[in-house]
Amino acid sequence: MADEIIRITKDELPAKVSSFMASGYRLVQICCVKDPAGKEPAQRLEMNYSFDRDYSLSTLKLDLSVGEQIDSITPVCAAAYLYENEIHDLFGIRIDGISVDFKGTLYKVAIPAPFNPAGESSKERY
Amino acid sequence: METAATPKHTVIPFGPQHPVFPEPLHLDLVMDDETVVDVIPSIGYIHRGLELLVEKREFPEMVYVAERICGICSFIHALGYSQAVEEIMKIDVPPRAKYLRVIWSELSRIHSHLLWLGLAADAFGFENLFMQSWRARELVLDIIEETTGGRVIFGTCKVGGVRRDIDADTLNRIIGVLDGIERDVRGICEVFIKDSSVKHRFCGVGVLSKEDAMTLGAVGPMLRASGVAYDMRMKEYAAYGDLSFEIPVETSGDCYARCAVRIREIYESFSLIRQAAQKIPGGEISIKVLGAPEGESFMRLEQPRGEVVYYIKGNGTKYLSRFRVRTPTFANIPPMLHVLKGQELADVPNIVLTIDPCISCTER
Numbered sequence: 001m002a003d004e005i006i007r008i009t010k011d012e013l014p015a016k017v018s019s020f021m022a023s024g025y026r027l028v029q030i031c032c033v034k035d036p037a038g039k040e041p042a043q044r045l046e047m048n049y050s051f052d053r054d055y056s057l058s059t060l061k062l063d064l065s066v067g068e069q070i071d072s073i074t075p076v077c078a079a080a081y082l083y084e085n086e087i088h089d090l091f092g093i094r095i096d097g098i099s100v101d102f103k104g105t106l107y108k109v110a111i112p113a114p115f116n117p118a119g120e121s122s123k124e125r126y
Numbered sequence: 127m128e129t130a131a132t133p134k135h136t137v138i139p140f141g142p143q144h145p146v147f148p149e150p151l152h153l154d155l156v157m158d159d160e161t162v163v164d165v166i167p168s169i170g171y172i173h174r175g176l177e178l179l180v181e182k183r184e185f186p187e188m189v190y191v192a193e194r195i196c197g198i199c200s201f202i203h204a205l206g207y208s209q210a211v212e213e214i215m216k217i218d219v220p221p222r223a224k225y226l227r228v229i230w231s232e233l234s235r236i237h238s239h240l241l242w243l244g245l246a247a248d249a250f251g252f253e254n255l256f257m258q259s260w261r262a263r264e265l266v267l268d269i270i271e272e273t274t275g276g277r278v279i280f281g282t283c284k285v286g287g288v289r290r291d292i293d294a295d296t297l298n299r300i301i302g303v304l305d306g307i308e309r310d311v312r313g314i315c316e317v318f319i320k321d322s323s324v325k326h327r328f329c330g331v332g333v334l335s336k337e338d339a340m341t342l343g344a345v346g347p348m349l350r351a352s353g354v355a356y357d358m359r360m361k362e363y364a365a366y367g368d369l370s371f372e373i374p375v376e377t378s379g380d381c382y383a384r385c386a387v388r389i390r391e392i393y394e395s396f397s398l399i400r401q402a403a404q405k406i407p408g409g410e411i412s413i414k415v416l417g418a419p420e421g422e423s424f425m426r427l428e429q430p431r432g433e434v435v436y437y438i439k440g441n442g443t444k445y446l447s448r449f450r451v452r453t454p455t456f457a458n459i460p461p462m463l464h465v466l467k468g469q470e471l472a473d474v475p476n477i478v479l480t481i482d483p484c485i486s487c488t489e490r
Contacts, residue, residue: 003424027343028426029435029452037439037447038181048437050424055361057424079343079460107170107489115178 003057010062010070017049018076020058025051030083032091034116042066042116045093049073064093074099082106090115135163138471142171146249146475148241149485153466153478160471165463173489180446185211185419188449189284192436195451196486197278198241199429201234203451203487204283209363210425210438211285220413223287224365225406230273230280230288231364232395232402237266238430239392240311242482243318246385249475250327255318262310269300287412297403308396315389328382332465332477335379342461345454346432347391348481351376351383358428369401381480388482391430418444429454431482453487 008016028050034042047070049060064070072095073080084095085106092113111117136157142150150171156164179191193204205227212219244259267277273292274280282290292300318324334344339352349356350373357373359366374390376383419440426435432454439448462481469477 024340026340028433029437029450029457031437031448031450031452033439033448033450035447037441038445050435055356055358057426059424078341079457082456082459105168107173109170109173114175 003059005059005061007061010064010068013049013060013062013073014071014076016060017051017073020051021076023053025053025058027077027079027083028052028057030080030087032087032093032115034091039117045091045116047087047093069094069096071095072097072099089113092116134158140474142168144475146245146479147483148245149483151478151483151485153474155466155471155474157471162466162469162471162474165466167459167463169459169485169489171489172486176490177449177451180449182445184444185440185446186285186415188446190281192449192451193279193281193283195453195490196484198238198484199234199431199434199453199487200278201230201280201283202427202429202434204280205231205364206425206427206434206436206451207438207449208283208285209427210423210436211419211440213423213425214419214421214438214440215285215415215417217286217413217415219287220410221365221407222291222409223411225402226288226290226292226411227283227364228366228369228402229292229399229406230270230282232398233266233270234280235395235430236311236392237263237270238482239388239395240266242388242430242479243314243385246476246479247318249479250323252321252323255314258310258314262307262314265303265307265310269303272296273300284412286415287410289412291411297406301400301403304396304399308393311392311396315392319386319389324385325382327473327476328385328480329378329380331381331473332469332480333378333380334461334465336377338464339379339461342464343457344432344461345457346429347384347387348432348458348461350374351387352379353377356433358426358433361426363425363427365402365405366398368405369398371398381476384480418442419446422448429487431455431484431487432458434487451487451490453484453490455481455484455488458483459488 033046035044045064081100085102089107138155140153142152152168154166192207193200195203240263244256247255271277274282334352336353355373355375371394374387420442422439435452437450441447
């Protein structure tokens with residue numbers, strides 16, 4: 001089966017992830033993309049959740065507006081906590097309900113949200 | 127962060143500088159006497175923000191950054207980045223370049239596993255085995271230096287192919303040298319696998335079940351030692367589709383199983399190099415790359431430590447929009463923390479080392 005990209009909304013994420021995990025998929029990676037790239041402030045942020053089964057990659061993509069919060073998928077996918085902590089520390093996205101929450105201390109960075117300098121400060125959150 | 131610590135517990139900071147750790151990893155071990163109750167990792171000690179360099183380096187130059195993410199996994203980082211860009215730009219790499227990429231990838235795997243074997247032996251005091259492993263590794267590094275000009279950072283992979291060729295005479299001579307290295311390595315590994323002290327320290331220690339390995343996102347030898355036959359080389363990137371190899375799998379999921387998987391992978395790598403040397407076609411080793419990438423690609427390869435994912439997003443300019451690397455050690459940290467709980471303090475170094483952590487890769 002070829003790799004696929006599935007566009008979803010934030011509200012569809014928990015159900016989609018549950019469906020993947022129940023079907024024998026494993027979490028491959030979670031990443032965030034800032035748009036536009038570069039030093040300009042973000043106008044939107046794109047989250048990519050990739051899952052694999054039988055060497056085929058299925059990626060859930062969803063868009064977040066600046067300052068928008070998202071719920072953690074760790075209740076259904078335990079391995080996600082490290083990725084979500086990393087995204088919070090580097091992009092400043094507020095992710096609620098992470099099972100193992102480092103509260104902004106996973107990465108020791110010189111400035112808050114260095115990959116998204118205009119993003120929410122982890123120090124302000126905690 | 128909430129932990130299982132209570133006033134009765136002791137917290138022992140393990141790392142980032144520790145004699146058994148090859149790279150800086152900090153673990154706060156919450157101890158109940160000699161038993162680990164909880165583990166709190168602290169990463170970011172050597173976080174360099176390399177992914178953000180796409181804003182300052184043109185996409186052909188980013189291969190130099192990618193191969194400097196880590197010294198042990200260097201070539202396959204460069205390969206993964208190059209292949210991701212090639213996929214977006216629909217570049218057809220010459221067949222000879224694909225075979226050369228396989229040869230250098232497997233040499234990388236051999237030297238990485240021999241490095242790990244030595245470190246794992248040194249962790250429980252088997253210093254002679256450590257020295258013998260690294261002596262054999264030096265011979266592999268000599269081959270790498272002869273063919274690429276560098277022992278650690280190869281500098282041979284680029285978008286569109288490779289920079290250097292290996293002529294037929296050199297290739298035949300290298301195969302002869304590898305035969306001798308393989309004899310040495312098999313002798314060393316037989317000791318490792320059969321020694322009673324090794325079995326005493328490794329068997330039944332740090333068990334990761336198949337279900338937990340899948341749930342927690344384990345990759346590479348850590349996953350294969352728990353009974354899951356998964357290897358990204360089965361996706362047939364580079365020239366792997368033309369070569370045959372077996373995926374080493376063990377089922378006990380303990381430290382011994384993870385070691386056995388890596389040792390068998392070393393043997394498979396020797397076989398892959400011989401096959402590639404025999405089948406390598408003639409022709410060009412690179413093609414000219416015109417234009418800039420526009421689009422995105424998820425490229426997955428098999429590093430010595432497991433599945434590595436490269437996400438590249440281009441916008442048609444010479445600077446990429448996003449360069450994201452998910453390294454195998456990053457994926458293996460949650461299962462590592464899981465198996466450490468309930469273990470004895472004396473087993474912590476062995477368990478961590480059988481995961482073969484590469485913190486340079488993890489933190490980027």
